[in-house]
Amino acid sequence: MTVSDNKLKTKNPVLGALGKLVQNQLFIPLAALLVLVLFNLIADPSFFKISLDQSSAGYPVLSGYLITIIDNASELAILAIGMTLVTSASGGQDISVGSAIAIAGSVVLRVLCGTDSRPTELKAPIIVAFIVCVIVSMIFGAFNGVLVAYFKIQPMVATLILYTAGRSIAAWINNNELPIISEPSFGYYGNFIPGIPLPTPVFIAAACMIIIALILKFTNLRLYSQSVGINPYSSRLNGINPQVVKLITFIILGACVAVAGFIKVSRLSTINYSVVAKDIEMDVILAVALGGNALSGGKFNMTASIMGAYVIQFLTTTLFKFKVNANAISAYKAVVVIILVVLSAPIVREKLMQLKKKIMPGSGVRKEVA
Amino acid sequence: MSTNSNVSKKGLKDRVALTDTSLLLIITIVVFVVMYVCAVVFLGKGFTKPQTFLNILNENASLIILSCGMSLVMITGGIDISVGQVTALVCMACAVHLDFNGGNVVSSMFLAVGIGLAFGVVQGFLVAYLDIQPFIVTLAGLFFAKGMTTIINSSQFNVQNEQFQAMKTTTVTVPLLGAVNKQGVYVPAYVEIGVIVALVVVILLFVALRWTKLGRNFYAVGGNNQSANMLGINVKLTKFMAHVLCGLCAGIGGYVYFMHVGSGSPSHAAGAEMNAIASSIIGGTMLTGGVGNIIGTFFGVLSLSTIKNIVASLGLDEAWWTNITVAAMLCIFLLVQSVILARKANKK
Structure with a gap:
């Protein structure tokens, strides 16, 4: 069967390429993106309009729905990087990312403002605040990682702890005050740098992607996390320490959270503990799932995850454009998640394959096309 | 023939599970008693009154009902994090049904149970028969x-329906526990109807888990999926039933919540799933499945709410300290479980 399939594929390059495309992991996010683009094109083509406007400070900035999408998807894409690794190695997801972002943002403000909630000038350089925020987030990531790797608690339950406590800890860090930073240069990271028409988060996200691409290229991270995710016992026998690998993925996610949190506070120059990055964990998990990665761990495709993040944001922005209530959006997304997981469930896949064989016995159709 | 071996093996399994269960149960009860005694000794006043304790039950x-459902699912090795938002959905749906659609109390009860069952059936089907991770399914749930609640009605409102108001304010007097207040008037102690419902649910589920075939199957499936299958237990059906029962509990619990607050709001029962999971874990239900006890869960809820009351009466800002203490408690109990598991693995 497989041999004849291969023969057919070599005979028919077009069909072979098509089959490869469907099998490719990038197919799902790309197809979803295509559906959304078509939908928007039909409903309202002005969705794709990009115009050059003047910002309030008088600099030229690009605006339009597409710019909004790549701008707002930055945090999601950055988080998707870490979440993909965690999913791959531990076979579970971290649901505390939203709360951890609140903590990260709170730390940034605390360092920059000190105890004064309306500072006239920054108490510390921004880079120091960023570094402290990264360290704190990595510690929280390590906390989750230790619970998962060393105490063998399921990732989602282990991260439930921080999910509950996170926003409260964030409030506690700043004594439940909401500091506001008036310094304009702090806003550059979440909005626009004067003179550059693209929003800064886009560049930050791009930088993160380049860094992770280099890490995956030059280290064994991909191999290790995949093998731990597929079978921790045999990877242990092959000299990989599964516990350390899991811990490292959680720490990397912590770093991603720090960057995302930094962008989030910079966007508004302030923070609202109960609202910031609300429900983002759902979007991130959805991005990973949309990228065709198995949520039960093992092999992963980073590009597909990141692509998934942009597709999610595309969906969100589309829903917003059609005046869907912000809280109601979650219902639509939940439906998307269910459809995705059902389609990717092994049992359903098997059934679908059987159905396909029944409806069009493979070779016959292929010969016809040829 | 097969029934014979079935009984003996299950009996053995039960005994092993029971030792863990009783150990965890004892820990829970001790923690609760110690906490309550500490509260009485150090905070005095309120905690000595029986009504304070009954108010914990009222609130x-x-x-309690949600946690019982959660425990069932957790005993089979799954989890259901949708219960809190299902509660909110039930409240909103019933509120709208009563006030805007001219429904009566009985039909609203059916509505509540129906919503809960619908969630249970769909999620149970996806988890048991399509073999999808329970966490993802229920996260989507x-x-x-959450979205449906907002779609039905996006703002909070109080229910005006008279029939419902009459039921909401009905209380059951508990004999012998009343107290004399400062004016010297005897105030009888009372509980709301919801408490009676909760206690009935607790007893029913306790009996079901202990003495029915389905209940024992829950433990067997949670303890070891494959051997349960070999013993001829329908693993998929058992898991499905656990989710259906959990959904049912979410529906009933939702209605009890609705009776307590008497309003519909998208922000109702926020984080209740978290509290339910925490209560189950504190009550000695193992996340890995196969171990757990409804009575333990009941005490888990009491421990959790006592600590909340203590935090509140210490005058700490509730909004953050409650969450932090709950999370800390959850963390400690998770670690205890993890240690017990590790010890067991070493013994083998």
């Missing part, structure tokens, strides 16, 4: 319920 009747 947490719905949580959580967000779906």
Whole structure:
């Protein structure tokens, strides 16, 4: 069967390429993106309009729905990087990312403002605040990682702890005050740098992607996390320490959270503990799932995850454009998640394959096309 | 022939599970008693009154029901994080049904149970028969319920329906526990109807888990999926039933919550799933499945709410300290479980 399939594929390059495309992991996010683009094109083509406007400070900035999408998807894409690794190695997801972002943002403000909630000038350089925020987030990531790797608690339950406590800890860090930073240069990271028409988060996200691409290229991270995710016992026998690998993925996610949190506070120059990055964990998990990665761990495709993040944001922005209530959006997304997981469930896949064989016995159709 | 071996093996399994269960149960009860005694000794006043204790029950009747459902699912090795938002959805749906659609109390009860069952059936089907991770399925359920609540009505409102008001204010007097207040008037102690419902649910589920075939199957499936299958237990059906029962509990719990607050709002029962999971874990239900006890869960809820009351009466800002203490408690109990598991693995 497989041999004849291969023969057919070599005979028919077009069909072979098509089959490869469907099998490719990038197919799902790309197809979803295509559906959304078509939908928007039909409903309202002005969705794709990009115009050059003047910002309030008088600099030229690009605006339009597409710019909004790549701008707002930055945090999601950055988080998707870490979440993909965690999913791959531990076979579970971290649901505390939203709360951890609140903590990260709170730390940034605390360092920059000190105890004064309306500072006239920054108490510390921004880079120091960023570094402290990264360290704190990595510690929280390590906390989750230790619970998962060393105490063998399921990732989602282990991260439930921080999910509950996170926003409260964030409030506690700043004594439940909401500091506001008036310094304009702090806003550059979440909005626009004067003179550059693209929003800064886009560049930050791009930088993160380049860094992770280099890490995956030059280290064994991909191999290790995949093998731990597929079978921790045999990877242990092959000299990989599964516990350390899991811990490292959680720490990397912590770093991603720090960057995302930094962008989030910079966007508004302030923070609202109960609202910031609300429900983002759902979007991130959805991005990973949309990228065709198995949520039960093992092999992963980073590009597909990141692509998934942009597709999610595309969906969100589309829903917003059609005046869907912000809280109601979650219902639509939940439906998307269910459809995705059902389609990717092994049992359903098997059934679908059987159905396909029944409806069009493979070779016959292929010969016809040829 | 097969039934014979079935009984003996299950009996053995039960005994092993029971030792863990009883150990965890004892820990829970001790923690609760110590906590309550500490509260009485150090905070005095309020905690000595029986009504304070009954108020804990009044406020947490719905949580008790939700936690019982959660325990069932957790005993089979799954989890259901949608219960909190299902509660909110039930409240909103019933509120709208009563006030805007001219429904009566009985039909609203059916509505509540129906919503809960619908969630249970769909999630149970996806988890048991399509073999999808329970966490993902119920996370989607959580967000779906959240969205639906907002779609039905996006703002909070109080129910005016008279029939419902009459039921909401009905209380049951508990004999012998009344107290004399400062004016020297005897005030009888009371509980709400919800508490009675909760206690009935607790007893029913306890009996079901202990003495029915289905209940024992829950433990067997949670303890070891494959051997349960070999013993001829329908693993998929058992898991499915656990989710259906959990959904049912979410529906009933939702209605009890609704009776307590008497309003519909998208922000109702926020984080209740978290409290339910925490209560189950504190009550000695193992996340890995196969170990757990409804009575333990009941005490888990009491421990959790006592600590909340203590935090509140210490005058700490509730909004953050409650969450932090709950999370800390959850963390400690998770670690205890992890240690017990590790010890067991070493013994083998």
